[in-house]
Amino acid sequence: MATGRRSPTLESVAAASGVSRQTVSNVINAPDRVAPPTRARVQSAIESLNYSPNRMARSLRTRASRAIGFCVPPAVPNRLNPVLDRFVHAIADAASARGFHVLLFTAPAGPAGLDGYAELMAQQAVDGFALSETVVNDERQAWLMERGIPFVAFGRTWNDDDSGAWVDVDGAAGVAAAVDHVHGLGHRRIAFLGWPRGSGVGDDRLGGYLAACERLGVPSLVARGTESMAEGHAMASRLLGGPEPPTALVCVSDTVALGALRAVARRNLAPGRDVAVVGFDDTPFAALPGFELTSLSQPIEEAGRTVVRMLLKHLERKGSRRGEAHEPGEPPATNVLLRPTLVIRSSTDPEASRLAR
């Protein structure tokens, strides 16, 4: 006795509505198997008792936790691009909408952290994983795949063996759109300020630039430097001081673009009027007065939703093969590329800010 005031259970609801446990279970999981009058009676009991099924008990029985694991990468200090906030919110939201939860955990980078993933699966704490911050030669995809652990990555596997499902933003298409934009404004000498060779993302964006130049029949001019305002400033200064200076600077990131903007100002040139500057990521301060940087906005929220949708589809399929039946040719590891949106501001078009207001 004196059991405290515990949450109602299937049994309490059954007692309250004068049916058996199983009938209550059916009302919840297979309503069409219960006669309408009974169903209504049980439903009202559920509501009046404020019953909601114990997730642990359910998971124990069904062998499915209805949770998605997400490893939060260590916060990079001074990163200007708060992409994680948005992605995390998006996956949590999308998961909630389908009765799933997102389980956060941390793990050291590299192979040492992989055990964390395996352990969560062994504990049956999650049904699969959402990955982010994928890098070139990321071990996680192949490792998870070998063990048959479901996952979907935000970011391509830049490796040759394109293993696993992923969702990514089409950097090449984005940069090409930027080149088209400044070309449409009359610019013909368009330079690209990029990162050093070897980064998947950087090479992708550069590729879009080169393709667009060729398509438009304009010469290409590429500078390379690391991700910093200082390097952006240096690259832009060098190009603008050359013999035939470019009139448009398409940059691999907002950080580089900010450096470029300062270099333009230093030469007493007007950004957007004399020299067009385009960034990538549409970071918060691109919109600030004093910058007004045209930039490519990544559809992070859509990426998050898509990751969850693909993962849940994968899980459903896996869950339905009771006796390891069929498996029609190991379902294709789908890949999705999302297009970024060009947000036009005064750094390319002085009229833009006026129009926006």
Add this chain to the structure above:
Amino acid sequence: MATGRRSPTLESVAAASGVSRQTVSNVINAPDRVAPPTRARVQSAIESLNYSPNRMARSLRTRASRAIGFCVPPAVPNRLNPVLDRFVHAIADAASARGFHVLLFTAPAGPAGLDGYAELMAQQAVDGFALSETVVNDERQAWLMERGIPFVAFGRTWNDDDSGAWVDVDGAAGVAAAVDHVHGLGHRRIAFLGWPRGSGVGDDRLGGYLAACERLGVPSLVARGTESMAEGHAMASRLLGGPEPPTALVCVSDTVALGALRAVARRNLAPGRDVAVVGFDDTPFAALPGFELTSLSQPIEEAGRTVVRMLLKHLERKGSRRGEAHEPGEPPATNVLLRPTLVIRSSTDPEASRLAR
């Protein structure tokens, strides 16, 4: 038969090491109750089978999910202060270290979202909550408290009834330190650029300013405006154009401080030399070349760790009172104030940036 290859259970380990289930359970949960030789034998079986306890089964039995719920607030577009990234990482890390997980969920703001909290508890999906983004007249604290749901908030309950445990950053102390800093540099006319009355955080920071001025015996000069660069610019321009213009501008946020910096530059005054400017939050771009803004850095990671530590302590206490025994005077709702750190850059001290390198 053909059970597939399921994860090992207590029973498999027991069979493999020639003991009973319960002995294996003891090896895991109360090793001192098992004789060393037996313990070693079981341990090796655990390792060779790669066994790890099923979290769902354990939770079902113990009535504790060992998970902390965290409601991810909607990502504010264009927010310059990526505080959530850091906080989320910190709580996930601190929780992991003690065998807990962080469960993410989303809920609409206001009273409508409260049910989400209750449901997670009813489902036994979490043992308690970490709150963030607390606002004035936040209903959550009182609501959770009424229902006996454990929680710790990052951010004070700005209400009068100081209900529940919280961890917060001491804005008043931070601003006071900033005033001391510029006073130490010789400034005597020090102004404060704040937010409109009524925001808990803003009033707290203003309080620190007023107290410091009184203590130092310098006059106080307060301007108020909303959180934007434009308002910061306007406030600073107005003050600098006055009869006895201030030589130091202590700002309620980095955003306001950036506006102030631009206003200083517009008047051809050198930030740090002619007019000192201090921000609050130490946002990523405060460190960028071109800004070099002195600012108050919030110990977000420590706040996250503290929130988790306090919550787990609370949970332990709750878990130990089996028959709802004792409760010695309802343990005090502890409150922790952390001091922000003043990061000195050239916006107050032109030498600072040189020293830092």
Add this chain to the structure above:
DNA sequence: ATATATTGTGCGACTAGGAGT
């Protein structure tokens, strides 16, 4: 009586198969 290891039992929900119309 003290260490140590072993059965029973139940957490709360689902699955399977059977009983009643």
Add this chain to the structure above:
DNA sequence: CACTCCTAGTCGCACAATATA
């Protein structure tokens, strides 16, 4: 035989109360 509902057994673990030295 359909339709509806119910009884019995199970998931993996930990608590409680026993057996064996």
